[in-house]
Amino acid sequence: MNKKYIEPEVLVIDDNPDFAQSAAELIQSKYGLSCSPLCNKVDVINIIQQHIIKVAVIDQVMPEIKGTDLFLEIKKVSPTTKAIMLTGEATSDDMGHAMNIGFSSYLNKKEITKLPDYVFNQYVIFEKQHLNNSKNCLLFTERRFFILPIITYTLVSVDKINNNYVFDDSWKTATTIHAGEEQEIEFSVEFEDKITITEEDESKIKGELDISSKSHMTTLKNTINTELNKKYSSQHLTSKKESHKSKRKWALPKEPDDTTVRHIIKRDIENAPIYNEYRIIIKKECRLCKSSQIFPITIYKQTNKIKTRQIDYYSDNSKTETDTGTEKF
Numbered sequence: 001m002n003k004k005y006i007e008p009e010v011l012v013i014d015d016n017p018d019f020a021q022s023a024a025e026l027i028q029s030k031y032g033l034s035c036s037p038l039c040n041k042v043d044v045i046n047i048i049q050q051h052i053i054k055v056a057v058i059d060q061v062m063p064e065i066k067g068t069d070l071f072l073e074i075k076k077v078s079p080t081t082k083a084i085m086l087t088g089e090a091t092s093d094d095m096g097h098a099m100n101i102g103f104s105s106y107l108n109k110k111e112i113t114k115l116p117d118y119v120f121n122q123y124v125i126f127e128k129q130h131l132n133n134s135k136n137c138l139l140f141t142e143r144r145f146f147i148l149p150i151i152t153y154t155l156v157s158v159d160k161i162n163n164n165y166v167f168d169d170s171w172k173t174a175t176t177i178h179a180g181e182e183q184e185i186e187f188s189v190e191f192e193d194k195i196t197i198t199e200e201d202e203s204k205i206k207g208e209l210d211i212s213s214k215s216h217m218t219t220l221k222n223t224i225n226t227e228l229n230k231k232y233s234s235q236h237l238t239s240k241k242e243s244h245k246s247k248r249k250w251a252l253p254k255e256p257d258d259t260t261v262r263h264i265i266k267r268d269i270e271n272a273p274i275y276n277e278y279r280i281i282i283k284k285e286c287r288l289c290k291s292s293q294i295f296p297i298t299i300y301k302q303t304n305k306i307k308t309r310q311i312d313y314y315s316d317n318s319k320t321e322t323d324t325g326t327e328k329f
Contacts, residue, residue, distance in 0.1 A: 007161050008036040008051055009279070010119055013070065014059040014086065015039055023057065023086075023115055030116040032298055033123060034161050034279075041065050041073065048077045052159075054126040055082045055119050060098070061089045068098050075102065080129070082122035084115075124294055127157060127281050136283065137227055140219050150287040153209065153220070155280065156294065158227055162277035165300060166307050170272040175250075177267045182251035187271055187327055189306055195225045196275065196300040208295055209284055224280060228301055232276070248327070250310075259315065268311040274326065275300040304329045 010033050014020040020037035028035045033055075038044050041064055047053065056074060060067035071083050085098045085106035095106050104122050107115060136154040143150070175185050197205070202217070211217055256263055278299050285292040308324045 007159075008034050008047060008053065009159075009161070010035040010055045010057070010123070011044065011047065011053055012037045012057045013039070013044055013062075013067070015062040015064065016059075019109075023112060026112070027057075027116045027119050031120045031123075032296065033119065041070060044070065045073060045077060048074055048081070053078055053081050055084065055122045057084045057086060057115065057119060059086045059088070060094050066094075068094065068101060068103075071098075071103065072101060080126065082126050084118050084122060086115075123296070127294055127296075137223060139223050139282070140216050142216075152285050152287070153211075153216075154283045154285070155223060155227060156283045157279075157281040158224070158231055159279045160232065160276055161279050163303075164307075165275040165277045166272045167275070167300075171270045171309075172272065174269045174271050177250055177252050177269065179252050179263065179265050180254040182249065184247055184249045185269055186247050187306060187308075189271075189273065189329065191273075191302055191304065191329075193225070193229075194301075195221055195228065196302070197221070197297070201298060205295070205297055209282065220282075224299060225301070228278065248308075261315075263315050264312045265315055266313050268313075269308065269324075270311065271306045271308045271327070274303050274305040274307050276303055 010024075010027060012020045012024040012027070012035055014023070014037070017037065017039050020039060024035035024037040027033055036047060038047070044056075053074075056071070058067040058071055062070075065073075067085055074081055074083070083098075083103045085095065085103050086109055087095065087106055088109040098106060104125070105118055107118055136156045139153040139155055141152045174187060175183055177183055205211065205220075206217065211220070250267070250269055252264055252267055255265070278301065280297045280299055281294055282297065283292060283294045305326045305328045307326055310322050310324050311319055312322070313319045
């Protein structure tokens with residue numbers, strides 16, 4: 001899996017870089033939210049200015065600036081960002097002040113395992129507030145107990161979080177070149193206008209959203225795909241199927257006269273499709289019990305680009321892997 005670009009949704013700010021990294025990984029591993037660990041005010045403000053940050057986790061006691069003061073700076077740029085104070089040495093006055101200026105909650109660092117749930121809570125609140133001001137797209141409705149439709153599923157947000165995603169198992173060998181050979185390789189790729197959801201995520205969606213009907217899952221995928229094409233039309237191929245070809249020359253030098261000198265004996269040329277990765281928010285509402293829930297899911301849509309790489313095999317039985325760029329069709 002290659003991720004060269006991930007747009008952050010959550011910041012974890014702590015002057016201890018190892019702690020910030022560990023906390024960010026904890027959040028990301030449980031809920032899949034894209035988190036950036038940061039250690040100083042300049043980097044925080046820079047990212048806040050460039051991206052929509054939904055939740056900021058802020059250590060209160062830092063040598064450069066207090067967490068409460070940093071949050072006031074954040075609010076000037078991004079007033080809708082939710083904030084959670086991390087406490088270790090913070091006083092009760094600090095915590096009271098934090099709540100007064102808009103922190104949503106606070107958590108002692110000794111209870112760090114609870115942090116992902118705290119963050120997801122505020123993430124959900126942010127999304128609900130954001131989506132109350134936007135037009136939702138109805139996915140489908142369900143009947144229960146043979147009465148009028150009482151459960152509705154709506155698509156409430158679509159956000160791109162990665163534009164350079166490659167599935168580990170999607171690499172294919174285009175050709176193999178041996179020492180002294182030169183080849184012109186023709187890459188042939190077939191694109192299809194559809195979204196991809198991993199089997200693991202699809203099972204999770206069915207379970208968490210209580211979707212048992214195959215037709216409802218198909219409707220969900222088709223509606224999301226349509227909305228992606230509307231919002232990101234210039235970045236997708238929207239015909240049902242397209243085949244494209246591209247050519248590039250590759251060559252390997254001849255084996256040296258002294259074969260004891262380390263040299264490349266063969267090279268595999270591989271390619272894989274590049275996907276955009278999206279965070280999708282689905283809202284489930286029950287008219288009977290007046291409850292509502294939102295669910296973040298991750299989906300992928302193929303772009304008009306492929307990633308290429310070469311794997312060189314050496315005379316001493318070692319090998320190296322080199323990124324050789326992208327092909328755009």
